[in-house]
Amino acid sequence: MFDDLHLDHILLTPGPTPIHPRAQQAMMRGMLGHMDPEVFKLNREIQDDLRVMYGTEPEAFTALLAGTGSLGMESGFANLVEQGDEVLVCANGSFGRRMAEMAARYGARVRLVTAHLGEAIRPEDVAAHLDGVQMVAVVHGETSTGVLNPVPEIAELVRSSGALLTVDAVTTAGMEPFHMERWGVDYAYTGAQKCLSAPPGLAPVAISERAFARYSARRTPTPLWYCDFEGLRDYWVEHTYHHTVPVNLHYAFHAALRAALEEGMEARQQRVGEVGSAILTALTPLGFSHYVKRPQDRLPTVLALRLPEGLDDAAVRRALRQREISVTGGLGPTAGVIWRLGLMGEAARPAPYRALMRALEDILGETGLVRRFDEALERHAAGASPVSV
Incomplete structure (x- = not known):
């Protein structure tokens, strides 16, 4: 057997x-232009499948960023954090610390909730630091130590505070159930090369309606032009030019994601x-x-x-x-x-x-x-x- x-x-x-065999095969197909109607059709299917994978609300915006999971991480802070915002970062490993560094670079006043290496973040420690916070950021699966953080419990606390919740789902989404809408997650991202076994180079993201509303109320333009949410939506929804997406990676990702959902x-x-x-x-x-x-x-x-x-x-x-x-x-x-x-x-x-x-x-x-x-x-x-x- x-x-x-x-x-x-x-x-x-x-x-x-x-790489999943179906993704490997899909990547070998001939090149199409990134503005081709067939590519837009493919992208719509990817968006629908991402809503299923992440468990989003029906109107959540989903897309693929042309970069790895770290771009997914940075995009969230670039679009949802402004100078002086209070951001609470849960850091119990290398990738939680990376979140804190990125948030600070985009002007956040970072508060840290920590745990010893090999231990999960305690929800009660998060609860003690929520006052006045605009965003909470947590790594669901801390890759550097093999720790699973209690995102559903943390999300329940954050939901009542009014803060946005950003979740690094790099080692969880696509390999086990993820319930973005049910839990109350506002921004989630992963990397194509992780649970879905697609080639590296894409970061699948999901953005709640609440997060998009917070983005739309920004006082200043998003400092990262490449992944500005409005520019992404122009391409993914309105089908207007923003930047050249890696079309063949989209085909490979589509095949790998569809295989995961079928399983x-x-x-x-x-x-x-x-x-x-x-x-x-x-x-x-x-x-x-x-x-x-x-x-x-x-x-x-x-x-x-x-x-x-x-x-x-x-x-x-x-x-x-x-x-x-x-x-x-x-x-x-x-x-x-x-x-x-x-x-x-x-x-x-x-x-x-x-x-x-x-x-x-x-x-x-x-x-x-x-x-x-x-x-x-x-x-x-x-x-x-x-x-x-």
């Missing part, structure tokens, strides 16, 4: 992820859980363990594992790279302490992780990793639908 696929270079990183977010979420559990079953006897202590704080799509004592992180990952397998270590304080295994999109399949287990058996001189991995998958399959390779 779990026969290996033919694999080229194996990406087990927190991004980018292996269903719940099925994708289950797939992540099953493969992640099998990885842990295989590696625990070697001394690997969860870096994030509380189960509810663990980000399913980025499995952060503390390394066994004595394991030479750099040497083992170098040996894996020689076998065409990429594994990512920690960032900053967690360098040499953890591995961050990506379980997004097409990476969350048994075949690539079986290849990792086989390689580790060879590099570490251990046995039983592949057997334990497959037995764990078999146990899951016996009680639920099989995990597709």
Whole structure:
């Protein structure tokens, strides 16, 4: 049931992820102009599908920014923050800190709510700092540490304050249910190369009607012309020229997003859980363990594992790279302490992780990793639908 696929270079990183076959095929089609009616038709379908993926209100504005997820992050602050605005940023890792830096560059007076590395932001700490805030910004899945922040609970607090809520959904949207309207999220973004397994270079965004109204009431023009919300809407809705979009990336993204929606977010979420559990079953006897202590704080799509004592992180990952397998270590304080295994999109399949287990058996001189991995998958399959390779 779990026969290996033919694999080229194996990406087990927190991004980018292996490109979905349908996206790879779509990217090969001939070039069309960015003002072609067929491209506008494609874009409308992308907008509709993004509303489904994000769980937006019916009239929410969705679009693709011609850049990676960091452009999605910056666009939110550029359009929704003005000089002197009070912005509360939840920072418990590298990407929360990046949010704070960007907000400050656009003139915000930044307040920080923090948590120790490997721990989630506490909603009560957010509640204590909401007075007078125009925006709250939080990373849903902190890629740098494998922590899942409690966005629904934070959103409930923010909703009653009148502040806008910006959510970095880079490692969550497209791999598990995301309920933008129900939760009360005003601006959300991700990167095409993460959960959707499309090529890098696009940032899918969703903007609530409330956020667009706040943007329209700005006292000063948006300082970032390239992603000005009005200019984006002119192109995506009115079909007037703003800038040249990467048409072939749009085709690839459309195919990858449609494949994800056809599979269903719940099925994708289950797939992540099953493969992640099998990885842990295989590696625990070697001394690997969860870096994030509380189960509810663990980000399913980025499995952060503390390394066994004595394991030479750099040497083992170098040996894996020689076998065409990429594994990512920690960032900053967690360098040499953890591995961050990506379980997004097409990476969350048994075949690539079986290849990792086989390689580790060879590099570490251990046995039983592949057997334990497959037995764990078999146990899951016996009680639920099989995990597709």
